[in-house]
Amino acid sequence: MANGRARKYGDGRDALLAAVVAVVAEKGLRGLTYRAVAEQAGVNNTLISHHFGSRSALLEAAMEWASARSIRLSDLSATEEVNLEFAQALVELVRSEPELQLFQYEMILESRRKPELRPAAVKLYDSYVASMQQALERHGYEDTGPLARAIFAALDGLVLQQLTVAGPDAVREAIVRVGELLERQPASP
Amino acid sequence: MANGRARKYGDGRDALLAAVVAVVAEKGLRGLTYRAVAEQAGVNNTLISHHFGSRSALLEAAMEWASARSIRLSDLSATEEVNLEFAQALVELVRSEPELQLFQYEMILESRRKPELRPAAVKLYDSYVASMQQALERHGYEDTGPLARAIFAALDGLVLQQLTVAGPDAVREAIVRVGELLERQPASP
DNA sequence: TTAAGAACTATGCACTTGCTTAGTTCTTAA
DNA sequence: TTAAGAACTAAGCAAGTGCATAGTTCTTAA
Known part of the structure; x- marks a missing residue:
């Protein structure tokens, strides 16, 4: 996992959203892949499908998440x-x-x-x-x-x-x- | 070819550079693929390799080309x-x-x-x-x-x-x- | 205590990607 | 006229892609 912090059960969704911001900032939208986000968040890439369903839905959720904070x-x-x-x-x-x-x-x-x-x-x-x-x-x-x-x-x-x-x-x-x-x-x- | 204009022999390089601008504007850098650019320019995608060698070299050339004009x-x-x-x-x-x-x-x-x-x-x-x-x-x-x-x-x-x-x-x-x-x-x- | 559901992982597949190889067509200088 | 080289195309491959399927682990309300 690229992000050093240890995660707990149930924190995966939030870790994924934070990872989207980090990955897009570093590699651009072209670098926003399931595997890159999952590695940054320290989870398995299929967890993205579980929580968000698709790449575009993940982006949409990350946009709301980032705007809020x-x-x-x-x-x-x-x-x-x-x-x-x-x-x-x-x-x-x-x-x-x-x-x-x-x-x-x-x-x-x-x-x-x-x-x-x-x-x-x-x-x-x-x-x-x-x-x-x-x-x-x-x-x-x-x-x-x-x-x-x-x-x-x-x-x-x-x-x-x-x-x-x-x-x-x-x-x-x-x-x-x-x-x-x-x-x-x-x-x- | 997405770009309606008919091309002549020797115009491929310029058509590719113009196509890069069009493709990036429409689809973003994620949509900048050999095949998308080639279709926009009305040429075969391997012509990009011939003229520029790699995707990043193509981008660099397009940046100079666009800045100039x-x-x-x-x-x-x-x-x-x-x-x-x-x-x-x-x-x-x-x-x-x-x-x-x-x-x-x-x-x-x-x-x-x-x-x-x-x-x-x-x-x-x-x-x-x-x-x-x-x-x-x-x-x-x-x-x-x-x-x-x-x-x-x-x-x-x-x-x-x-x-x-x-x-x-x-x-x-x-x-x-x-x-x-x-x-x-x-x-x- | 336990069962149900949520969070999470492992495996893998159809498709797209950048780019290579091998060849064809066009232009032009001699 | 022609030969050499440049522009261009056809076919395809190894790697990476989004995502589906099937299963495991954890939490929590009863």
């Missing part, structure tokens, strides 16, 4: 304003735990091809935009619908860059710049 | 400023030709797993940020490095949303809001 940007943007402190926290989150973010980028793209995944994907992104909107209004901004979507998209795009092509320093500076753009907004406190 | 955000951001006109043009570009963008999102994620793809991915994103930076400086902005990365990330994130979870109207409004944020910047003309 997705801290990601939500709690950050809801509690703080976009300043240097926030920028450093976000960069550090992505550096220390990239798996969940990587999984979600894969699933967003997959949701375009698999209709059964779309509701969960839309719900996840809507919740991100909504919590960003609440944070903006809490800080005195108005007409925040499109603004919240834009700011979230900027952070989302910067996280994607940090995961792939950009260094943490460049991303942190860009996040700070996003915060500076917001300060100059009308209706700002 | 990638209009995407580059020409848009280089010629115009971010206003309603720009927003509508970008939304329409994504709506009418989503394949190249989808392919690039897949490849960006893949570049994290396959080291041989990283240089091309970094080069592509750097060129986007650089052309955005040039556009900003042409409009009188200063200290544009992190700003250009942030603005590009916002547009990149919004394109990803339009491709997956958001409607064109919501994305257009958010792009307009990005332009309004820029107007309020210091050192703006």
Whole structure:
């Protein structure tokens, strides 16, 4: 088993869902096979059939599971304003735990091809935009619908860059710049 | 052959590269098989081995090929400023030709797993940020490095949303809001 | 204590995969 | 005109795939 933790009877289902996130983050959806997930979870691969029935049902369940425990940007943007402190926290989150973010980028793209995944994907992104909107209004901004979507998209795009092509320093500076753009907004406190 | 155009002797290599983009956009990297690409290109699947040798070499060649002919955000951001006109043009570009963008999102994620793809991915994103930076400086902005990365990330994130979870109207409004944020910047003309 | 059902494993099969081998057809420079 | 090499095809194989079948082990309510 790739995952070091010892499991108990009855923990297989949860271990499989966690393993899906880990495998997709590391190998992509192409690497998401019954055997790879089972090895990561430390169980027999036929347990997937038992609990979920099919590969696509497993993916769908993992998407819901990951969304439910997705801290990601939500709690950050809801509690703080976009300043240097926030920028450093976000960069550090992505550096220390990239798996969940990587999984979600894969699933967003997959949701375009698999209709059964779309509701969960839309719900996840809507919740991100909504919590960003609440944070903006809490800080005195108005007409925040499109603004919240834009700011979230900027952070989302910067996280994607940090995961792939950009260094943490460049991303942190860009996040700070996003915060500076917001300060100059009308209706700002 | 899925692609209707008739091919001539010697066009196979190019047809295969174009087919890779089409197949990855439609089915993802999991659907990128010798047989799927060959059918899309209207050739025998062993021609891939002849021209590229392996699946990963094919992907690498397709990444270079697609980057070279990638209009995407580059020409848009280089010629115009971010206003309603720009927003509508970008939304329409994504709506009418989503394949190249989808392919690039897949490849960006893949570049994290396959080291041989990283240089091309970094080069592509750097060129986007650089052309955005040039556009900003042409409009009188200063200290544009992190700003250009942030603005590009916002547009990149919004394109990803339009491709997956958001409607064109919501994305257009958010792009307009990005332009309004820029107007309020210091050192703006 | 036990029986029923849930969690779990072992084996294996039909199918798809990347890629090899062996050959054919086309182009072009001499 | 032709020969050499490039583009291209046909057939097939070893490995990996999702998943079905059949069975074993564990938990828990009665």
